[in-house]
Amino acid sequence: LAARGATRTGAGYIQALVPERAQGVLAIKLTEEMAIACPETEAGALALDALAPILAHASRARALALGSGLSRDPAAAELARRLVAEAPCPVVLDADGLNAFEGRAGALARAGAPLVLTPHVGEMARLTGMEPEAIEATRIDTARRFAVEWNAVVVLKGAPTVTASPDGSATVNATGNPGMATAGMGDVLTGAIAALIAQGLDPHAAARLGVYLHGAAGDLAARERGPIGLAALDVAERMPAAIRDLARLRDPGP
Numbered sequence: 001l002a003a004r005g006a007t008r009t010g011a012g013y014i015q016a017l018v019p020e021r022a023q024g025v026l027a028i029k030l031t032e033e034m035a036i037a038c039p040e041t042e043a044g045a046l047a048l049d050a051l052a053p054i055l056a057h058a059s060r061a062r063a064l065a066l067g068s069g070l071s072r073d074p075a076a077a078e079l080a081r082r083l084v085a086e087a088p089c090p091v092v093l094d095a096d097g098l099n100a101f102e103g104r105a106g107a108l109a110r111a112g113a114p115l116v117l118t119p120h121v122g123e124m125a126r127l128t129g130m131e132p133e134a135i136e137a138t139r140i141d142t143a144r145r146f147a148v149e150w151n152a153v154v155v156l157k158g159a160p161t162v163t164a165s166p167d168g169s170a171t172v173n174a175t176g177n178p179g180m181a182t183a184g185m186g187d188v189l190t191g192a193i194a195a196l197i198a199q200g201l202d203p204h205a206a207a208r209l210g211v212y213l214h215g216a217a218g219d220l221a222a223r224e225r226g227p228i229g230l231a232a233l234d235v236a237e238r239m240p241a242a243i244r245d246l247a248r249l250r251d252p253g254p
Contacts, residue, residue, distance in 0.1 A: 001068065001184045001187035001188050001191070001232050001233065001236065002016075002065050002068040002094075002187045002188065002190045002191035002194070003016045003030055003033040003191060004030075004033070004188065004191065004233060004236045004237075005187065005188035005189065005190065005191025005192045005195070005214075005236045005239070006033075006065065006191035006192065006194055006195040006198075007032050007033060007191075007195075007236075008192075008236045008237060008238075008239040008240055009191065009192040009195035009196060009210070009213065009239050009243070010195050010196070010199055010243070011063075011191075011194070011195035011198050011199070012198075013034075014032070014033040014034070014191075015033070015034045015036050015057055015061070016030060016033050016034065016035045016036065017036050017038050017046075017050070017053070017054050017057060018035055018036070018037065018038065018046075018069075019037070019038060019040035019041075019044050019045060019046050019047075020037040020038065020039065020040045021040060021044055022035075022044070023035050023036065023037035036057070038050035038053055038054060039053075041073055041075045041076070043071075043073055045070070045071040045073035045075060045076040046070065046071075046073075046075070046076045046079055047075050047076075047079070048075050048078055048079050048082070050079060051079055051082050051083065051086075054079075054083060055083070055086060055087070055088065058083075058087055058088055058089055059088045059089075061089055061198070062089055062090075062197065062198040063089055063090050063091075063092065063194040063195070063197040063198040064083070064087055064089055064090070064091045064092070064194070065091075065092045065094070065190045065191055065193075065194040066080060066083055066084070066091055066092065066093050066094070066097040067080065067093055067094040067095040067096050067097020067098060067100075067190070068094055068095050068097075068187040068190055068191075069095070069096075069187075070095060070096035070097055070100075071096055072096055072099060076096070076100075077096070077099070077100035078100075080093075080096070080097045080100035080101075081100050081101065081104075081107065084097075084101075084107070084108070084111050084112070084115065085107070085110065085111065085112050086112050087111070087112050087113045088112070088113060089113055090113050090114040090115070090116070090194075090197050090203050091111065091113060091114075091115050091116070092116045092118065092190050092193045092194045092197070093115060093116065093117050093118070094117075094118045094119075094186055094187065094189075094190040095123075095186065095187070095190075098117060098118075098119050098123045098126075098127060099123065099126060101127060102126040102127065105127045105128065105150065108150040108151075108152055109149065109150050109151045109152075111151075111152065114152075114153075114202075114203045115150070115151075115152040115153070115203070116152065116153040116155065116193055116197075116203050116206070116207050117150070117152050117153065117154050117155065118155040118157060118186060118189060118190055118193070118207075119154070119155075119156060119157065120156075120157045120158060120186065121135050121136060121156070121157075121158055124142070124146075124156060127146075128142070128146060130142070135156075136158070139156060139158065139160075139162050140162050140164075140170050140172065142156065143155075143156040143162040143163070143164035143170055144164045144168050144169075144170045146164075147164035147165055147166050147168070147170075148166060148167075148168050150166075151166045152166060153165055153166065153203050153204050153207045155189075155193070155207050155211060157186060157189070159176070159178075160172050160173050160174070160176075161173040161176070161211050161215070163204070163207050163208045163211055165204045166204075171208050171211075173208075173211045173212055173215055174212075174215075175211075175212055175213075175214075175215025175216045175218070175219055176214070176215030176218050176219065177215075177218055177219055177222045177227055178227060179218065179221075179222050179226075179227030179228060179229075179230040180215070180218040180230060180235065182230060182231060182232065183232070184231070184232030184233075185214075185218075185232050185235060187232060188214065188232045188233075188235050188236045188239075189210060189211065189214045191236075192210040192213060192214055192239060193206050193207050193210035193211075195210075196209055196210050212246075213239060213242045213243060213246065214235065214239070214242075216242040216245065216246065217235045217236075217238040217239045217241070217242040218230065218234075218235045218238075220238045220241055220242060220245075221234040221235055221238050
């Protein structure tokens with residue numbers, strides 16, 4: 001889902017670095033994206049031995065999306081922490097990549113490259129120790145506070161999604177609909193933000209634009225098919241149309 005989100009948001013070349021036993025399946029499911037096998041644990045998660053090959057691939061990339069499908073395997077969690085510390089390019093951190101920093105969120109401020117965090121409320125609660133109800137009640141202030149504390153862009157997903165910058169500023173997003181509250185939507189967003197970074201936007205701009213386009217694509221899908229039964233790939237497939245519509249607002253043409 002993250003790989004498709006990146007493709008549909010304009011990234012020209014995507015590599016999905018996956019555990020060895022998943023590579024064959026993903027090589028069939030993914031057409032445009034490359035599925036590359038990396039060392040895995042006995043349980044089938046990415047192993048710490050995957051660090052060197054992932055860093056080698058990242059050294060030739062302009063963005064790294066990390067966490068989607070990673071699992072809570074201890075080795076995979078340690079891999080995520082090492083990648084955040086050593087990545088040579090901006091990192092978009094989501095899902096179990098975020099969970100890897102539960103109880104040690106202070107390490108996020110020592111990331112080796114610019115960092116975009118995309119937690120939902122549950123993941124934000126695990127990172128901060130706050131109660132979910134308190135996060136919801138202070139959504140803007142909480143996103144701003146931890147963006148400054150972690151020196152990272154924080155995309156606090158929900159209704160509404162808030163994107164905060166390390167300088168303390170925040171943007172509240174107006175696109176999206178309740179039909180998007182389904183599994184995998186955040187993975188598509190992760191890929192979209194990474195794709196925008198790869199195309200040259202700074203991480204804060206990429207995060208704000210990615211959130212807007214992701215919601216706009218979801219709104220297109222809801223208008224076409226109705227809000228019930230929306231799937232994450234429905235949104236990914238409508239990202240080009242959302243980009244086109246936004247471009248027309250800037251330059252309507254003849």
